[in-house]
Amino acid sequence: MNNPSVCYHLPGLFEFYELYKAFLPLFFEHREYFYDWCKIGSIYGAPADCIWGGGRAGFGENNSGQILELLHKYGISGRLTFSNSLLKNEHLLDKKCNQLCVLFEKSRNVQNGIIVHSEILLDYLKKNYPNFYFVSSTTKVITDFDKFLAELNRKDFDFVVPDFRLNKNFAQLEKLTAGQKRKVEFLCNECCWTGCKERKICYENVSRKNLGENCPDFVCKSPGGNKGYVFSKAKENPSFIGIEDIKNKYVPMGFSNFKIEGRGLGSAMILEFLLYYMTKPEAQLQVRENIYLDSMLDLF
Known part of the structure; x- marks a missing residue:
């Protein structure tokens, strides 16, 4: 673990530009703060x-040019989340997406x-x-391991994000080849109930909203679903x-890619993820101080 062995894939390319504008210089210039x-x-x-x-629908307002400059400065790959599941041929010529x-x-x-x-869209x-x-995309909700294995074996994809409920299938995961393991990107911090039967319906609702359809909001009926995302609850999730x-x-076991969710959350919560997953405990205060914390800050 002395050399970088873990790649984190972080949320909010368009949503949290200001946060990353402050965080990335710290990460690259003060590596002593981070694992x-x-x-x-x-x-x-x-x-x-x-x-x-x-x-996620309705999030992400920042300028593409600024975002690309920030990515280029630090040599970070940007990923466009084009995971709408309900696209038709007529949507492929959308001007903004092609631009x-x-x-x-x-x-x-x-x-x-x-x-x-x-x-x-892939074609x-x-x-x-x-x-x-x-x-x-994990929005495919592939919970059957054999189907997940078939997805891994497709040459179309460099990475495959399985449904979070496959995270702890260690007996099957361990049998993957080294090449297959390099393609697996685990979703780490999902808060959704593991027994949820409507996850695909939830994602389809987001797809409809992104297409501009007039449809009601999806109402989560899972235990505690009305409370929204709670990190402490996510930590108790079996996955x-x-x-x-x-x-x-x-x-x-040979896995190295881990995805952090959170595009639809606030930047304060994203910072908590960055602190938890990437920052040494003894340096978390310094990171907070550099990003937002000062002696005159009032919370209420």
Whole structure:
């Protein structure tokens, strides 16, 4: 664990520009604050009004040019979250989404990627924007391990994010080849109830909203679902992957890619994720002080 062995894929490419503008200089210029065994593999997201978008709707207002400059400065891969599951052929010519692809495909010093669900969109992107790498989205809700294995074996994808309920299937995960393990990207901090039967319906509701359809909000009926995201609750989830799990279980097994969710949350919560997963406990106060904490700050 002396060399960077863990790649974190962080939320909020368009949503949390100001946070990353403050955090990234700290991470790269004060490595003594952070675990030396981890690095940033990518930052993912999509603009609020992007019809190809999926996962979360209505978040992400920041300027694409500024975002790309920040990514280029630190050599970080940007991932466009184009995981809408309900796209049709007529949606493929959307001007804004294609402009984003043109912009992000021209990365100067690192390859950018696209998180995708729709097979129609994947075929279109492969044909028209071949310089991207592609990530199979967790919005597919693949909970059957054999189907997940088939997804891993597809040459279309450099990474596959399984449903969080496969996180602890260690007997099957351990049997994967080294090449397959390199493609697995675990979703670490999901708060959703493991017994949820409506996860795919929830994602489809987001897809409809991104397409501009007039549809009611999805109402989560899972235990505690009305309280929204609670990190302490997520830590109690049987599928939760914590720091000790990563160091002592997943890395020794040959896994190295871990996704942190949170695009629809506030920047304060994202900072808590960055502190928990990447920052040494003794340096967390320094990171807070550099980002927002000062002696005159009032909470109420």
